[in-house]
Amino acid sequence: MTETPTPDAAFARLDATIASRKGADAASSWTAQLLAKGPEKCAEKFGEEAIEAVIEAVRGDRARLVSEGADVLYHLAVMLAARDVSLADVAAELTRREGQSGIAEKATRSDGGGEPPR
Template structure:
């Protein structure tokens, strides 16, 4: 099991946990919109680190982005495997062809 699958399992287990004792439970208790907002904040922090060419901070912020993405997905009951299957479906397609197929 990959670290992302393991993290997804931990996040799912925290859905019903006490928000006073779990950061994940606290995020989830605030609803999907707050989870999405937090994901966006972390993405912006990763972008800033990338623009500043701060490799160490980018690594740290990228980990936050992945965690908060999984929390956001959990808040909307989207499984990581669904996302991975979508990526697998896109393999071998050029980005231009994939975008054209959406319309």
């Protein structure tokens, strides 16, 4: 019987793999190449992948959306790592927000929730 992978385990392995590639020879892995190019390039690549995921969400191709979603999560993790933030850090923030209304949470942000007035 095949076990269903858990997001926690997958994200922990991804965090560990990315951390192990920090400072590695850029010729040795794509992750090392991205990290060597700096946080700005990592952010740019994340943005490109996010746009590709949006396109697939609009098209409605589930398999392509799953693939692009994986690319988005990977590139998010690399972008975060480039600024010394882990997926575990993000998970802790999500845990902190559990049970709190999204509207209430946004109201507590110093930037007012990041939404322009309407």
